[in-house]
Amino acid sequence: MKRLLIALSLFVVLLIPIALKQLFQLKKTLYIYMWSDYIKTSLIKEFEKKYNCLVIVDTYDSNESLLTKLQLGGAGYDIIFPSSYFLEIMAEKNLLLPIQKEKIPNLQYVDRKLLTKFFITPTRWAVPYMVSFSGIAWRADRLAAPPTSWSLFGNPHLKGRMTMLNDPRETIGAALRFLGLSANSTNPEEIEKARDIILAWKANLAKLESEQYKNGIASAEYLAAHAYNGDTLQLMKESSQIDFAYPNEGSLVSFDYAAILKTCNDSDLAHAFINFLHDPEVAAENTAFTMYRCINTKSREYLPKELQTSTILFPEENPENSFEAIRSVGPALKEYLRAWDTIKT
Amino acid sequence: MAHLSNQEVQLVRIFSRWIFYTSLLFLYLPVVVLTVSSFNASRFSGAWEGFSFSWYQKLFNEPTIWHALANSLLVATYSSLLATLLGLTSALAIHTYSSRLQKFHLGLLLTPLVMPDILMGICLLFLFISISLKLSLFTVFLAHTTFSISYVTMIIKTRLETIDPTILEAARDLGASSFSLFWKVVLPILSPAIIAGWLLAFTLSLDDFVITFFVVGPGATTLPVYIYSMMKFGAPPMINALSTLILLFTALITIVYYRIIEGKQIS
Amino acid sequence: MRRFREWLLTLPSFGWLLFFFFIPACIVYTFAFKQADITGTTLPGWSFNSILTLFEKQTLVLAWRTVWLCGITTLISIFIAIPMSLHMALSPPALQRKLLLLIMIPLWSSFIVRIFAWKIVLHPEGFVKGALVYFGLIEKSTPLLYNDLAILAVMVYSYFPFAILPLYSAASKFDFHLFEAAMDLGATWQRTFFTVYLPVMFPAILTAGLMVLIPAAGAYVIPEIVGGSGSEMLGNIIARRVLLNRNLPEASAFSLLLSALIFVPAVMISRWRTSQIKRYN
Numbered sequence: 001m002k003r004l005l006i007a008l009s010l011f012v013v014l015l016i017p018i019a020l021k022q023l024f025q026l027k028k029t030l031y032i033y034m035w036s037d038y039i040k041t042s043l044i045k046e047f048e049k050k051y052n053c054l055v056i057v058d059t060y061d062s063n064e065s066l067l068t069k070l071q072l073g074g075a076g077y078d079i080i081f082p083s084s085y086f087l088e089i090m091a092e093k094n095l096l097l098p099i100q101k102e103k104i105p106n107l108q109y110v111d112r113k114l115l116t117k118f119f120i121t122p123t124r125w126a127v128p129y130m131v132s133f134s135g136i137a138w139r140a141d142r143l144a145a146p147p148t149s150w151s152l153f154g155n156p157h158l159k160g161r162m163t164m165l166n167d168p169r170e171t172i173g174a175a176l177r178f179l180g181l182s183a184n185s186t187n188p189e190e191i192e193k194a195r196d197i198i199l200a201w202k203a204n205l206a207k208l209e210s211e212q213y214k215n216g217i218a219s220a221e222y223l224a225a226h227a228y229n230g231d232t233l234q235l236m237k238e239s240s241q242i243d244f245a246y247p248n249e250g251s252l253v254s255f256d257y258a259a260i261l262k263t264c265n266d267s268d269l270a271h272a273f274i275n276f277l278h279d280p281e282v283a284a285e286n287t288a289f290t291m292y293r294c295i296n297t298k299s300r301e302y303l304p305k306e307l308q309t310s311t312i313l314f315p316e317e318n319p320e321n322s323f324e325a326i327r328s329v330g331p332a333l334k335e336y337l338r339a340w341d342t343i344k345t
Numbered sequence: 346m347a348h349l350s351n352q353e354v355q356l357v358r359i360f361s362r363w364i365f366y367t368s369l370l371f372l373y374l375p376v377v378v379l380t381v382s383s384f385n386a387s388r389f390s391g392a393w394e395g396f397s398f399s400w401y402q403k404l405f406n407e408p409t410i411w412h413a414l415a416n417s418l419l420v421a422t423y424s425s426l427l428a429t430l431l432g433l434t435s436a437l438a439i440h441t442y443s444s445r446l447q448k449f450h451l452g453l454l455l456t457p458l459v460m461p462d463i464l465m466g467i468c469l470l471f472l473f474i475s476i477s478l479k480l481s482l483f484t485v486f487l488a489h490t491t492f493s494i495s496y497v498t499m500i501i502k503t504r505l506e507t508i509d510p511t512i513l514e515a516a517r518d519l520g521a522s523s524f525s526l527f528w529k530v531v532l533p534i535l536s537p538a539i540i541a542g543w544l545l546a547f548t549l550s551l552d553d554f555v556i557t558f559f560v561v562g563p564g565a566t567t568l569p570v571y572i573y574s575m576m577k578f579g580a581p582p583m584i585n586a587l588s589t590l591i592l593l594f595t596a597l598i599t600i601v602y603y604r605i606i607e608g609k610q611i612s
Numbered sequence: 613m614r615r616f617r618e619w620l621l622t623l624p625s626f627g628w629l630l631f632f633f634f635i636p637a638c639i640v641y642t643f644a645f646k647q648a649d650i651t652g653t654t655l656p657g658w659s660f661n662s663i664l665t666l667f668e669k670q671t672l673v674l675a676w677r678t679v680w681l682c683g684i685t686t687l688i689s690i691f692i693a694i695p696m697s698l699h700m701a702l703s704p705p706a707l708q709r710k711l712l713l714l715i716m717i718p719l720w721s722s723f724i725v726r727i728f729a730w731k732i733v734l735h736p737e738g739f740v741k742g743a744l745v746y747f748g749l750i751e752k753s754t755p756l757l758y759n760d761l762a763i764l765a766v767m768v769y770s771y772f773p774f775a776i777l778p779l780y781s782a783a784s785k786f787d788f789h790l791f792e793a794a795m796d797l798g799a800t801w802q803r804t805f806f807t808v809y810l811p812v813m814f815p816a817i818l819t820a821g822l823m824v825l826i827p828a829a830g831a832y833v834i835p836e837i838v839g840g841s842g843s844e845m846l847g848n849i850i851a852r853r854v855l856l857n858r859n860l861p862e863a864s865a866f867s868l869l870l871s872a873l874i875f876v877p878a879v880m881i882s883r884w885r886t887s888q889i890k891r892y893n
Contacts, residue, residue, distance in 0.1 A: 376721060435622070435625035450625070450626050460637075461830015464870065467864075569723070584728075588725040591721060
């Protein structure tokens, strides 16, 4: 019994240094909440060294769970990366700190033309960071021809080997585009029509998946997937059998912004981090690694040659492709969520 | 104890043994799969691309995993200790006294056992929101303690019920005070149960995902939550490597523990 | 003085659970009587609207799926656990401990990881699928993953060890001489098993059933990882109402439903069990 007590107290004692480290973070710390695989780890270390601080990155898997965690008191983060259509709600709920432009000199490199092309208005609440286009990732060694339409998901020959994104706006949006309607429709009838299309396609889908499709496509568990261009480019780095296509009916583009939370302790450091992200060379290095395009004009010059002209990374330059930006639909979101419930049951 | 001679009865033995080992195979299948795939050079688990230790190497270079492991161990240690203490006091209270208070006390202890993880996670989340307590490793600690208490109580309580009351009476007759009765008689008898309870609370905390997922805050990621996010995005073989290590480690500890116990029983 | 001692001993755990469990549970269940707006704020005041959303067709589908998946998981788990525990109890004591260890060790690798491992096992181009197609048991195009069957398999896998523990505990206390006695009196082993062994084990069987049913009913990770888009259970929609819809009142309403589905059989089973124990004591 005595020996046990001694062993136990030894164990507890060994953990005290860890506890102390948690309680007394000596360096100033920046807490970042972002999507997974969205930033190169070596860049974080570079920033940590440059500003003599600690950067802790936690990840979330959807805008909605980000907002939920924030609303439910998950504060403690300094920088978050919401999509543009979520900024409105967050600003309304008084969650954000306005950006002080003078602290981010690299703002001059932000690709304003791209934003105006998709009718995204400038905002004082956040800085545009990355843009992602959704389309279809597919295995060239299994599919006879490149997919040209969203109707691929209605193909019974590929039953059980396809997935669509687990995101109501993206998936219902894809169906809306397939029907020739706007992905930001607020008309309940149109949303219902889109829902019925997805319900018909559901029979051919393995599941609705926003992250695991990467592993699935790579391991040939899935032969085609509704995917983001950045994710797919990452896969294509490792396998020549995987390709990416944009459907003819048009696809969706979403813009992710870097925003600072009101509860941020050190807004100077937070601004410095965002400025760091937009340093053209840093942005290029990040893009080359994560395959996500930074909304930074000068960074394009620093990209590796094959990426500079990539039609997958810069699809809007190809006049054959058409894209619609996902925008906030206000109270009509209820219709989308209701349709989503039916789809998910 | 089980001496069955009849031939027909041997059929029962064979049948149950067959089911046992088949089910054991079923139980170990995913474990074998994940151990094997941790040595798979390919990043994606479809095809075998050669034997490699690279994932184990990458594992040791990934600081976030160790951070998450440290968090997990920290929370598991403190929450299991507190839960064991509270479980001990509650088991003693329920066993010793039989008032209406204890009936309600027992009900309060039994209910978490019938509540699924997801409901407990939501309850705790709602509580922390209502009292404006920021989500952090501390909230994880509070949550883990809460769901562990009931298990410890049940284990200690079961053991308490098997203590022969005449021993206690005899000790009392010989003049022992309540306190020394407890310390010198009851506690040593209970110690295996206390340790079992503590071990269970520690294991439950270390492996908890759902409840932790709902109450975790910035920088407070625990290992299961981290594994979940890694599984969705990153390199599964690295996680398989980690799990293989955890498995080996716990198997080792258990075998050592049982050797000690067996050694004690023989002597 | 005795009252004071009692309170002293009771207060720590009682107070803790009251504050961290009972009161939050009450808060969650009262949230079901409120309403939320689309942006996720809960509106002040009371309303039955959130509860009314339970009466839609989808809820019935989800609830039914949860009930039958959990029911079958429990039945299969008990079916496996009874012979397994019998085998263990009939083994020599030293072996018994080793067998118990063998069962416990896989439970110590992370739960999450073992579920993900099933994705590899049931891979459409993996070994298991290949073997099943080879023996003509399934078609090449039949998916093994992302359907109700996959959820069933993984749930049974995850929870049947919990059924073994109470059954083993009871089996090891069973006096197997009763078996001999019954058969000396002329009964076949089948008759003995069903009329002597099972009735005595019945309370343990019920406990084992509960040990599987409760986690199964609240399963949320398993359907999310190996279930398809048409295989959601109640646990999933509760998580979705919190994380996606940010509609806490509706999440609470579904929680009420889930609790009712668990609570009713749990109470019935524990009442039945107590009556069975009384019968045999």
